[in-house]
Amino acid sequence: SSLYGIDAWGHGLVNVLPDGNIGLSDPLNREAEPVSLPEIVRDLKDRGIATPIQLRVQSFLDYGLHRLCAAFGETIEQVGYKGVYRGVFPIKVNQQSEVVSRLVEVGQQYGYGLEAGSKPELIVALAQPLAKDSLIICNGVKDDEFIRLAILSRKLGFNTVIVLESLKEFEIVRRVSDEIGVKPMLGVRVKLTQTVTGKWEASSGDRSSFGLGTYEVVQLIDRLTETGFLDCLVLQHNHLGSQVPNVIDVRRTVTEATRFFVELRKMGVPLEYLDLGGGLGIDYTGENNSTDNSVNYSVEEYCTAIVETVGYAMDEAGLPHPTIVTESGRFVTALSSMLIFDVLDATYYDVPDKPAPREGDHHYMSDLVAVEGYLEPRRVQECYNDAVYYRDEIRALFRRGVVDLRQMGRAERAFLYTLARIAQVNREHPSSGDLDAQLEAYVDYYHCNFSLFQSLPDVWAIDQIHPVIPLQRHDEAPTRRAILTDITCDSDGKISHFVLEDGLHKALPVHDLRDDEDYLIGVFFVGAYQETLGDLHNLFGDANVVTIALDGEGGFSVEHETEGDSIAEVLSYVEYDPQDCLAAFRKRVDGAVARRDLSADERRVLISAYKDSLAGYTYFE
Numbered sequence: 065s066s067l068y069g070i071d072a073w074g075h076g077l078v079n080v081l082p083d084g085n086i087g088l089s090d091p092l093n094r095e096a097e098p099v100s101l102p103e104i105v106r107d108l109k110d111r112g113i114a115t116p117i118q119l120r121v122q123s124f125l126d127y128g129l130h131r132l133c134a135a136f137g138e139t140i141e142q143v144g145y146k147g148v149y150r151g152v153f154p155i156k157v158n159q160q161s162e163v164v165s166r167l168v169e170v171g172q173q174y175g176y177g178l179e180a181g182s183k184p185e186l187i188v189a190l191a192q193p194l195a196k197d198s199l200i201i202c203n204g205v206k207d208d209e210f211i212r213l214a215i216l217s218r219k220l221g222f223n224t225v226i227v228l229e230s231l232k233e234f235e236i237v238r239r240v241s242d243e244i245g246v247k248p249m250l251g252v253r254v255k256l257t258q259t260v261t262g263k264w265e266a267s268s269g270d271r272s273s274f275g276l277g278t279y280e281v282v283q284l285i286d287r288l289t290e291t292g293f294l295d296c297l298v299l300q301h302n303h304l305g306s307q308v309p310n311v312i313d314v315r316r317t318v319t320e321a322t323r324f325f326v327e328l329r330k331m332g333v334p335l336e337y338l339d340l341g342g343g344l345g346i347d348y349t350g351e352n353n354s355t356d357n358s359v360n361y362s363v364e365e366y367c368t369a370i371v372e373t374v375g376y377a378m379d380e381a382g383l384p385h386p387t388i389v390t391e392s393g394r395f396v397t398a399l400s401s402m403l404i405f406d407v408l409d410a411t412y413y414d415v416p417d418k419p420a421p422r423e424g425d426h427h428y429m430s431d432l433v434a435v436e437g438y439l440e441p442r443r444v445q446e447c448y449n450d451a452v453y454y455r456d457e458i459r460a461l462f463r464r465g466v467v468d469l470r471q472m473g474r475a476e477r478a479f480l481y482t483l484a485r486i487a488q489v490n491r492e493h494p495s496s497g498d499l500d501a502q503l504e505a506y507v508d509y510y511h512c513n514f515s516l517f518q519s520l521p522d523v524w525a526i527d528q529i530h531p532v533i534p535l536q537r538h539d540e541a542p543t544r545r546a547i548l549t550d551i552t553c554d555s556d557g558k559i560s561h562f563v564l565e566d567g568l569h570k571a572l573p574v575h576d577l578r579d580d581e582d583y584l585i586g587v588f589f590v591g592a593y594q595e596t597l598g599d600l601h602n603l604f605g606d607a608n609v610v611t612i613a614l615d616g617e618g619g620f621s622v623e624h625e626t627e628g629d630s631i632a633e634v635l636s637y638v639e640y641d642p643q644d645c646l647a648a649f650r651k652r653v654d655g656a657v658a659r660r661d662l663s664a665d666e667r668r669v670l671i672s673a674y675k676d677s678l679a680g681y682t683y684f685e
């Protein structure tokens with residue numbers, strides 16, 4: 065476990081069992097027996113649920129929500145803050161019905177609400193049995209229909225807040241509200257001038273795309289006063305960004321947010337809620353520092369930074385403590401699920417046997433083969449330089465027609481053989497120069513049964529790092545290092561950043577593949593953003609999604625299963641009619657039968673192969 069740094073990034077949820085398999089531990093029942101992950105996958109396979117599988121663990125999801133709400137609750141008590149915390153879940157972070165309804169159910173005790181950034185998300189929110197004092201926060205661009213629904217929902221007892229993103233939006237609100245005779249609950253999204261660091265720097269500061277600048281805020285207050293809507297403005301919204309790596313940024317930006325809050329209260333705005341948006345990050349790498357995929361704080365420190373800052377500012381201004389709202393979706397859901405896939409095949413970079421030069425081979429071939437003869441720890445960089453030089457010269461000779469294909473093949477193989485020996489000496493006697501970095505390029509490719517674009521879109525789009533580990537054989541030292549390639553025909557479809565105990569690496573330590581074993585790999589903490597941001601590249605559809613509950617005795621139960629897309633479903637997403645495809649194929653087959661190119665038997669086999677594929681999983685089966 066130490067090689068992969070599981071103790072650092074595993075959040076106590078992932079661990080190594082005595083038999084070398086990866087186990088999952090229940091964070092809400094630490095005494096309980098861990099469950100073997102490869103066992104879970106085998107059991108699911110027996111039930112007909114194939115890899116790739118997106119596996120969600122119910123208690124991991126519950127844990128995220130409990131931790132957030134408990135941390136705010138405890139901090140509020142410790143600091144003597146006189147207001148309360150009312151979190152909302154931003155639906156965009158994981159829209160799956162099962163996730164949203166579970167969070168609503170578990171969140172009842174905390175008055176936990178929802179954030180809707182679009183009309184469809186509002187429709188989802190209005191169908192949930194939210195607790196009486198929970199909020200629905202409406203962000204994003206809103207049309208007449210969106211606003212009408214939001215205002216009308218107040219009649220049903222929902223605390224739906226329309227967060228104004230522009231002055232123009234208020235004019236729609238005013239018109240609709242006058243028409244239906246119901247006053248809205250309003251919020252205003254204020255752009256802070258300070259930015260936060262990290263990947264989402266652009267969503268903070270005065271150049272961010274959403275919200276009102278200072279002058280526009282003043283204009284809005286004047287307009288609300290003129291039209292008699294000032295009483296409706298109860299919430300100030302400031303989104304700090306996502307995955308904020310440094311807690312100092314939270315203190316800085318919240319301090320500025322409180323300045324706006326205090327000034328607005330001084331202008332007579334009856335603000336009750338301070339909504340600080342998203343930002344609470346996850347330590348994906350276990351580094352506990354302020355780099356992009358880590359955070360230098362705990363959830364408790366994050367809460368303290370907010371609660372203390374708001375409390376002090378309000379005390380100084382002589383104002384009551386507002387209800388604190390945050391929209392932390394990543395923190396709540398990220399840990400809850402993992403992607404599990406099998407390795408289908410491997411391309412090994414090294415070769416076990418050295419080809420001997422043949423009669424008539426160019427002398428560079430013998431030079432290349434001779435490198436191994438003077439390989440020793442002191443000369444390892446020299447050997448690497450020579451091998452690359454001779455290999456490149458032979459490639460140049462091939463391009464000029466001097467060396468033929470067979471000789472070139474032997475040379476490439478001799479190069480890989482030599483390189484593997486160099487890498488071995490370098491591992492045993494690490495050198496200080498550039499060699500480590502140079503050798504990192506020469507690793508195996510493990511070809512895996514998943515689509516990066518469908519299941520891990522942020523790994524592709526923004527170099528997100530998730531912990532990735534083999535799920536078995538942790539009692540056996542891995543002998544290889546591999547980049548994981550996916551099943552799409554796109555060279556971008558690969559994972560080549562891994563977190564290990566001693567930092568980030570470009571290859572993952574893995575074991576040799578065995579014929580009698582499904583070699584399983586898990587990508588952890590993919591519960592936030594990954595499920596619906598993905599796309600249909602190469603027409604690979606949704607993976608199978610399974611939610612399990614851990615039973616506390618080393619077993620589990622399947623709570624929910626959503627079968628992944630079939631090929632027919634994926635085809636219909638891109639406007640093919642699967643029946644038309646089948647009819648066209650059948651016509652072609654019948655033509656071949658009529659010409660006697662195919663027998664009746666062959667016709668049956670062909671048609672049923674096509675039909676089976678249409679109905680089947682898009683992944684390797």
Ligand code: PLP
Binds near residue numbers: 179345391393
């Ligand atoms: N609220 C708003 C307005 C957002 O734009 C986002 C996403 O960036 C969030 C909340 C979610 O933030 P987080 O990624 O911290 O869960």
